[in-house]
Amino acid sequence: MTRRDTAEGMGSVRWAFRCGSWTPSRCDWLFAARCIQREEKERIGQFVFAKDAKSAMAGRLLLRRFVCERMGVPWSEFRLERSPRGKPYLAAPTKVSSGSGGAWSFNLSHQGDYAVLAAEQGLQVGVDIMKNTMPGSKSVSEFFRIMTRQFTAYEWSIIQSAAADHRQLAAFYRHWALKESFIKAIGTGLDFDLQRAEFHLPSEPPSQDQVLRQTKMHLDGKEEGDWIFEESLLDVDHHVAVALGPADKPDSAPRPSSLSPPTTFTLLSFSELVASASPLTEEDPAYWDSFEIKAEAPQRQRETHVSR
Numbered sequence: 001m002t003r004r005d006t007a008e009g010m011g012s013v014r015w016a017f018r019c020g021s022w023t024p025s026r027c028d029w030l031f032a033a034r035c036i037q038r039e040e041k042e043r044i045g046q047f048v049f050a051k052d053a054k055s056a057m058a059g060r061l062l063l064r065r066f067v068c069e070r071m072g073v074p075w076s077e078f079r080l081e082r083s084p085r086g087k088p089y090l091a092a093p094t095k096v097s098s099g100s101g102g103a104w105s106f107n108l109s110h111q112g113d114y115a116v117l118a119a120e121q122g123l124q125v126g127v128d129i130m131k132n133t134m135p136g137s138k139s140v141s142e143f144f145r146i147m148t149r150q151f152t153a154y155e156w157s158i159i160q161s162a163a164a165d166h167r168q169l170a171a172f173y174r175h176w177a178l179k180e181s182f183i184k185a186i187g188t189g190l191d192f193d194l195q196r197a198e199f200h201l202p203s204e205p206p207s208q209d210q211v212l213r214q215t216k217m218h219l220d221g222k223e224e225g226d227w228i229f230e231e232s233l234l235d236v237d238h239h240v241a242v243a244l245g246p247a248d249k250p251d252s253a254p255r256p257s258s259l260s261p262p263t264t265f266t267l268l269s270f271s272e273l274v275a276s277a278s279p280l281t282e283e284d285p286a287y288w289d290s291f292e293i294k295a296e297a298p299q300r301q302r303e304t305h306v307s308r
Helices: 026-034 038-045 050-069 140-146 153-159 165-186 285-307
Strands: 012-017 079-082 088-092 104-111 114-121 123-131 197-200 216-219 222-224 228-235 238-246 266-268
Touching (some): 012 050, 026 050, 026 285, 038 285, 050 079, 050 285, 088 104, 165 197
Parallel strands (some): 104 123
Antiparallel strands (some): 079 088, 123 238, 197 216, 216 222
16 A cells, blocks of 8 residues: 555546544644635634544645646646535636546545545546444444445345454445445435445455456446446555446446556655645644644543543
């Protein structure tokens, strides 16, 4: 995961940033805040927890790095907006030369310790990352009971066939990431009935060293041949799924033989994340003060708990 993947194709981008272990300095946080749009900075400033602010900040920087470095638009000369369903898109400039590979589609996800970005030329793309975590105060069986309507009977049979709870949870989050990647690619949001999309997994489990493309989706009971799903692990606890589907053109459905070989996600450092960045706003020292309070709050809570 830490190695540079030199095979990454010109029309395919897979980037990740480990925001969970990122402890930004005052200089880094204030510089990052200057390099995103003002309304995004204000939105991030409203998060109650530092971990959520870090994830959101990393996501915006990943998007801007992609538009700047891969789409060739200078950092300060474009705007990113969100669709009514929350999918990011390039609002200005509205026309970008895409070359012979077709228009770019890009998508973002952050959960657990990572923020990830997937982008593809000529195809629709959706990405989702899930961390394998125990469901808080609920038992695994109770957690599954609450989530019953999200999966088909076949999918539940696969999820619950594992002997140990942690393996069942891993299968659950794997299926969830696949469904979310598809929903994010088509941009339907909460209106989509998750049971319409049923996933059939290969016997080979995902790993950190290679990307699986053998997973099949049945949509409304029929195998869907126009979509390809990539699965891999960022580490032993984080599963990531990428959905690749046809763009607006009828003949644009992806075919494995026509795609670049799948590549693992490239892990970026903060310096790489902002290597092409240029400030959009003036420095705001109070923005660090607010973030520092959020970052220190969990530590104060732990100290209070220990002292009792």
